[in-house]
Amino acid sequence: MSTDPKLVPALPEAVNVLPELTFDMLAGQRNPEALGKTHTPVNVLQSMTLDVLSERGRPVLQLMIAFRPEATAAQIGRDYHRLYVLLNEYDLAQGGSGLRPIENASEGISGNDEVQLEFWPIDPSNAAQRFETMIGTIESVTSEFESIRACKIRVAA
Numbered sequence: 001m002s003t004d005p006k007l008v009p010a011l012p013e014a015v016n017v018l019p020e021l022t023f024d025m026l027a028g029q030r031n032p033e034a035l036g037k038t039h040t041p042v043n044v045l046q047s048m049t050l051d052v053l054s055e056r057g058r059p060v061l062q063l064m065i066a067f068r069p070e071a072t073a074a075q076i077g078r079d080y081h082r083l084y085v086l087l088n089e090y091d092l093a094q095g096g097s098g099l100r101p102i103e104n105a106s107e108g109i110s111g112n113d114e115v116q117l118e119f120w121p122i123d124p125s126n127a128a129q130r131f132e133t134m135i136g137t138i139e140s141v142t143s144e145f146e147s148i149r150a151c152k153i154r155v156a157a
Contacts, residue, residue, distance in 0.1 A: 057124070057157070058120055058121065058124045058127070059121065059124070059127045059128040059131055059155050059156065059157055060102070060118050060119070060120060060155070060156045060157070061087070061099065061118065061119045061120075061121075061131050061134075061153065061155060062116065062117070062118050062153065062154050062155070062156050063083075063116065063117045063118070063119075063151060063152070063153050064114045064115075064116055064151070064152040064153075065083075065114060065115050065116075065117065065142075065148055065150075065151050066113055066114045066148070066149045066150040066151070067113060067115070067147050067148060067149060068146075068147055068148070068149045069113075071146065071147030072147075075146045075147040076147045078146070078147075079145040079146060079147045079148055082145065083117075083142065083145070083148075083151075084099075084101065086138065086141065087099055087119060087134070087138065090134045090137065090138070091121065091130055091134070094130040094133060094134070095126070095130070096121055096122070096123050096126075096127065096130050097121070097122040097123035098121075098122045098123075099119040099120065099121060099122065100119065100120045100121075100122055101117065101118070101119055102118040102119065102120060118156075128155055128157075131155040132155060134153075135153045135154070135155070138151070138153055139151055139152070139153055
């Protein structure tokens with residue numbers, strides 16, 4: 001066997017026990033009575049049920065958009081963005097909290113070259129009334145978009 005010091009087995013050594021140390025932060029005085037107690041009153045709130053995931057009963061703003069045949073992808077993307085900003089700002093101006101797009105409202109373009117977009121209101125209270133007031137305005141404004149030939153809007157429950 002080798003006596004290389006790196007390979008020597010570990011051997012137990014003597015243990016040196018240190019004397020006990022005591023810290024007296026109060027210098028021999030009694031503990032204050034309020035030590036460890038809170039001085040802030042606790043207000044117990046009423047229980048509250050919040051169903052964030054429920055979408056039933058919430059109105060949906062549905063748009064059927066027909067594009068011009070000569071529209072480029074850049075124009076369509078820009079108009080999508082402008083349309084969403086317009087709808088969202090209009091809802092905010094009517095006292096709402098904005099709109100949230102629904103994913104996969106339609107899987108592509110229909111046989112009529114139309115795309116369907118849907119939006120949920122973030123705040124559903126009075127959303128149907130807000131949507132009804134925005135329908136005529138939005139339909140007339142979308143004629144100014146480069147890529148949109150026609151836009152039909154309706155409110156679904």
